Amino acid sequence: MSQEMKVIVFKIQDKEYAIPVDKVSGIEKLMHITRVPKAVQFVKGVINLRGVITPIIDLRVRFGFEEVKYDDSTRIIIVILGDMEVGLIVDSANDVLDIPVNSIEPQPEVVGHLASEYISGVAKIEKRLLVLINMEKALSLEVTENMLIEG
Amino acid sequence: MDMNQYLEVFIEESKEHLQTASEQLLVLEKNPEDLSIVNEIFRSAHTLKGMSATMGYEDLANLTHKMENVLDAIRNSQVNLTPEVFDVIFLAVDDLEAMVMSIAEGGDGKRDVSKVVHQLDLIEKGESVTAPVKEEAAASVDLDKEEVTEGEYDEFEWTVLQQSKEQGFDSYEITIGLRADCLLKAARVFMVFEVIEKAGEVIKSNPPVELLEEEQFDQQFTVTMITKESSEELQKKIMKVSEVDNVIIHSLDLEGMRHAEVKEDRVIEVDNQELVGENPMIQNDRKEKKKQPSVKPASSKTIRVNIERLDILMNLFEELVIDRGRLDQISNDLDNQELHETVERMSRITSDLQTIVLNMRMVPVETVFNRFPKMVRQLARDLNKQVELVITGAETELDRTVIDEIGDPLVHLLRNAMDHGIETPEERLAKGKNEEGKIQLKAYHSGNHVFIEIDDDGAGINKERVLKKALSNGIITREAAATLTDKQIYELIFASGFSTAETISDVSGRGVGLDVVKNTIESLGGSVTIDSKEGEGSIFLIQLPLTLSIISVMLVAIQDEKYAIPLSSIIETAIIKKEDIMNAHNQQVIDFRGKVLPLLFLKDIFEVPISQPDEEFLSVVIVRKGDKLAGLVVDSFIGQLEVVLKSLGNYLTSAFAISGATILGDGQVALIIDCNTLIH
Numbered sequence: 001m002s003q004e005m006k007v008i009v010f011k012i013q014d015k016e017y018a019i020p021v022d023k024v025s026g027i028e029k030l031m032h033i034t035r036v037p038k039a040v041q042f043v044k045g046v047i048n049l050r051g052v053i054t055p056i057i058d059l060r061v062r063f064g065f066e067e068v069k070y071d072d073s074t075r076i077i078i079v080i081l082g083d084m085e086v087g088l089i090v091d092s093a094n095d096v097l098d099i100p101v102n103s104i105e106p107q108p109e110v111v112g113h114l115a116s117e118y119i120s121g122v123a124k125i126e127k128r129l130l131v132l133i134n135m136e137k138a139l140s141l142e143v144t145e146n147m148l149i150e151g
Numbered sequence: 152m153d154m155n156q157y158l159e160v161f162i163e164e165s166k167e168h169l170q171t172a173s174e175q176l177l178v179l180e181k182n183p184e185d186l187s188i189v190n191e192i193f194r195s196a197h198t199l200k201g202m203s204a205t206m207g208y209e210d211l212a213n214l215t216h217k218m219e220n221v222l223d224a225i226r227n228s229q230v231n232l233t234p235e236v237f238d239v240i241f242l243a244v245d246d247l248e249a250m251v252m253s254i255a256e257g258g259d260g261k262r263d264v265s266k267v268v269h270q271l272d273l274i275e276k277g278e279s280v281t282a283p284v285k286e287e288a289a290a291s292v293d294l295d296k297e298e299v300t301e302g303e304y305d306e307f308e309w310t311v312l313q314q315s316k317e318q319g320f321d322s323y324e325i326t327i328g329l330r331a332d333c334l335l336k337a338a339r340v341f342m343v344f345e346v347i348e349k350a351g352e353v354i355k356s357n358p359p360v361e362l363l364e365e366e367q368f369d370q371q372f373t374v375t376m377i378t379k380e381s382s383e384e385l386q387k388k389i390m391k392v393s394e395v396d397n398v399i400i401h402s403l404d405l406e407g408m409r410h411a412e413v414k415e416d417r418v419i420e421v422d423n424q425e426l427v428g429e430n431p432m433i434q435n436d437r438k439e440k441k442k443q444p445s446v447k448p449a450s451s452k453t454i455r456v457n458i459e460r461l462d463i464l465m466n467l468f469e470e471l472v473i474d475r476g477r478l479d480q481i482s483n484d485l486d487n488q489e490l491h492e493t494v495e496r497m498s499r500i501t502s503d504l505q506t507i508v509l510n511m512r513m514v515p516v517e518t519v520f521n522r523f524p525k526m527v528r529q530l531a532r533d534l535n536k537q538v539e540l541v542i543t544g545a546e547t548e549l550d551r552t553v554i555d556e557i558g559d560p561l562v563h564l565l566r567n568a569m570d571h572g573i574e575t576p577e578e579r580l581a582k583g584k585n586e587e588g589k590i591q592l593k594a595y596h597s598g599n600h601v602f603i604e605i606d607d608d609g610a611g612i613n614k615e616r617v618l619k620k621a622l623s624n625g626i627i628t629r630e631a632a633a634t635l636t637d638k639q640i641y642e643l644i645f646a647s648g649f650s651t652a653e654t655i656s657d658v659s660g661r662g663v664g665l666d667v668v669k670n671t672i673e674s675l676g677g678s679v680t681i682d683s684k685e686g687e688g689s690i691f692l693i694q695l696p697l698t699l700s701i702i703s704v705m706l707v708a709i710q711d712e713k714y715a716i717p718l719s720s721i722i723e724t725a726i727i728k729k730e731d732i733m734n735a736h737n738q739q740v741i742d743f744r745g746k747v748l749p750l751l752f753l754k755d756i757f758e759v760p761i762s763q764p765d766e767e768f769l770s771v772v773i774v775r776k777g778d779k780l781a782g783l784v785v786d787s788f789i790g791q792l793e794v795v796l797k798s799l800g801n802y803l804t805s806a807f808a809i810s811g812a813t814i815l816g817d818g819q820v821a822l823i824i825d826c827n828t829l830i831h
Contacts, residue, residue, distance in 0.1 A: 034820040035712065036799070037757035038807040046799065046812060048820050051470055053812045055802045084801050139802075 010093035320377040322403035351378025469795040476816030513548035537587040544594035572609030612683040641681040706789040776830040
């Protein structure tokens with residue numbers, strides 16, 4: 001008997017990542033982003049999400065990949081973080097998967113050059129490797145500051 | 152119907168009565184001879200007692216009862232009005248307030264009041280003890296009589312009555328009289344109905360149930376019902392509902408019904424007439440009763456609306472404002488005459504609507520001010536000072552969100568004025584001042600702002616002491632101190648980590664300084680300034696915006712980005728030539744009407760990506776903070792518009808020089824510039 005978990009799968013730099021579906025409140029196409037002066041680098045600005053001002057984070061910058069120009073497949077995944085919503089810019093998001101919970105393994109020691117503290121596990125499904133992201137850690141501004149100091 | 156729906160009414164009215172009680176107590180303290188004031192307080196206490204007993208809050212009712220006894224003794228000149236007596240009564244009112252608050256917060260309204268009760272008892276017994284006069288005994292004689300029963304039934308009701316009789320049910324017409332001093336009549340009606348509905352079935356009520364629920368009846372109402380219970384039993388059950396004065400049940404003789412009733416009614420009426428003649432007291436009461444109906448219609452013109460609903464209305468309206476902006480833009484793009492006119496019309500209607508919606512959220516500052524007199528009195532006694540608090544402009548209205556926040560800062564400033572401002576009576580006499588200190592609390596409108604002024608005639612601010620303190624606390628440097636103006640020195644007391652009180656008293660030594668006051672007021676979009684004259688007193692002036700959620704802004708473009716500048720901080724706009732810019736101490740300035748105006752290039756401050764070359768002419772928005780001016784250099788002015796202020800959310804709390812955001816007509820977000828942080 002294995003339990004299943006529904007996840008949203010998205011891509012950054014051809015790698016697949018996953019967030020539990022209950023943390024996601026929607027996926028939006030790219031829209032106008034208003035830059036916020038002097039905000040941390042990975043905060044791209046704010047958007048008008050149906051009347052609510054929502055901050056937008058570029059996950060590429062967050063994870064230390066190089067920035068690319070946004071294109072037609074670029075998506076903003078709106079995730080719920082505590083009592084607020086935050087938008088994540090990803091290269092593409094096009095899959096919803098049921099993954100068996102027992103297929104999730106704790107993170108291996110090294111996963112690319114992505115700071116491993118944002119990863120809550122890795123799921124192997126057939127030939128695909130999905131990296132599960134720990135949203136709280138990935139979006140916490142505190143961790144960011146540490147990262148900036150270390151870097 | 153449900154008891155809960157009365158809870159809100161109960162809480163509101165209890166608060167009102169407690170407020171009246173404490174206000175009147177303060178008046179009484181000043182005019183101890185005027186026993187009519189005692190009556191006033193007595194009435195409030197009595198009402199409160201009745202209501203709380205109705206709602207089943209025994210502790211509340213008991214304490215009020217004790218208080219009532221003391222008041223009664225005062226009224227009958229059995230107790231002398233000493234400050235100690237007042238203290239105890241105020242204490243009792245405090246306890247009552249705490250209980251009501253506990254109920255309001257969903258608690259059970261219980262509280263250990265044995266001490267106060269004991270003290271009240273002592274006062275009551277201090278002089279010759281007389282049993283409290285059975286309160287308003289006269290009132291229990293119900294007087295207001297209307298033609299209660301018409302005894303007219305329509306065909307349907309008639310049939311039901313007849314059929315039920317055939318099935319062995321008895322039909323009764325029950326006339327229930329509530330006590331004249333009954334409050335929450337609808338609640339009583341509800342309880343009576345509950346009893347009746349348990350016993351049988353209601354066929355008809357007069358006045359109809361809807362009117363009963365709205366309390367649109369005097370003291371009596373009639374219910375026709377069918378039941379198998381005996382009339383005696385029924386009567387007993389209904390009488391158990393408190394505040395029911397009399398219950399007259401007579402069984403319906405379906406044939407000769409009409410006659411019987413009319414007769415019965417007359418009998419009662421005659422009885423009452425006689426009573427009135429005998430007792431002048433009753434007549435008085437009756438007069439008072441008569442007054443009530445004339446007041447009622449006026450009060451029914453206002454309704455209580457849950458604040459949540461107003462908030463929802465406001466939110467919806469904000470959406471509408473955004474859409475209005477969008478429509479405006481579309482109509483400009485399409486350039487269609489008819490569309491123009493329609494949009495124009497809609498704009499006008501929405502701005503009318505805006506005025507109304509905003510007005511609905513306006514609350515008089517009275518709601519905050521009215522707790523101060525009692526607080527000041529208590530504080531004055533604690534500090535052994537004599538202080539008179541004069542409140543003016545309590546009717547001035549402010550947005551509810553501001554009202555909610557402004558209470559604590561004001562309390563703080565008042566405490567500060569009493570603790571540090573007003574001197575002891577001896578000092579004051581020595582200085583040739585009136586023994587009694589005076590604090591004036593004023594509120595007034597001016598332009599788009601509301602001002603609240605706290606003005607004391609105390610010692611004023613000692614500049615040297617402030618400077619010494621600021622230096623020793625490391626708030627300023629010695630060099631900076633030398634250049635400060637008087638006003639700037641006064642402002643220092645708002646700096647964090649500052650407290651001039653040499654000994655920490657429990658009045659102002661609560662670990663929070665005036666910096667908290669300043670922060671709170673500034674977070675509301677307001678400001679606070681001080682003026683003082685040593686030996687003569689200080690004035691704290693608080694400036695607050697009328698409303699928080701919709702503001703007028705000037706929209707400007709900086710390269711490809713749009714920003715909004717609140718109109719309230721803009722003095723004017725100007726277009727200047729590049730060569731007019733001068734350099735002074737690494738600061739670019741211009742000569743503006745004979746004044747040196749520092750320029751702030753927003754595109755540099757905000758690190759805006761450059762996409763267009765500089766132009767020969769610069770657009771400058773001249774803004775102010777206090778008496779300081781600065782010119783914000785932008786690329787172009789887009790125009791003035793009303794926008795809905797939205798927060799950037801918790802994630803971006805530290806955004807620099809940005810006070811919030813708004814959504815423009817095209818759905819894009821524009822950031823609102825916080826001029827206060829730009830000007831130092």
